[in-house]
Amino acid sequence: MDIAINIMMIIISVVLVFLLLLQTKGSAFGGQFGSGGESIQRTRRGFEKTLFQFTVGIAVFFVIIGVISSIALS
Numbered sequence: 001m002d003i004a005i006n007i008m009m010i011i012i013s014v015v016l017v018f019l020l021l022l023q024t025k026g027s028a029f030g031g032q033f034g035s036g037g038e039s040i041q042r043t044r045r046g047f048e049k050t051l052f053q054f055t056v057g058i059a060v061f062f063v064i065i066g067v068i069s070s071i072a073l074s
Contacts, residue, residue, distance in 0.1 A: 005069045012062045019055040023048075 044052050 002069075002072060005065065005072060008065055009062070009069060012058065012065060016055070016058050016062055019051065019058060023051060023055065
């Protein structure tokens with residue numbers, strides 16, 4: 001069971017990194033640290049909103065699997 005949880009954690013972490021990279025694809029590198037030229041707040045719409053919600057869901061799932069993993073090992 002420990003091996004299955006570890007494999008799931010690896011797969012979920014790779015998917016989470018991929019989703020995070022998809023979200024930052026259109027923004028400048030300096031904008032990630034607060035020094036970007038855009039100071040306009042805009043809302044997420046369409047695919048961007050769906051991608052954001054899916055990323056949050058995967059992150060929550062990652063945390064839940066991490067808690068289960070720590071409980072299973074003790």
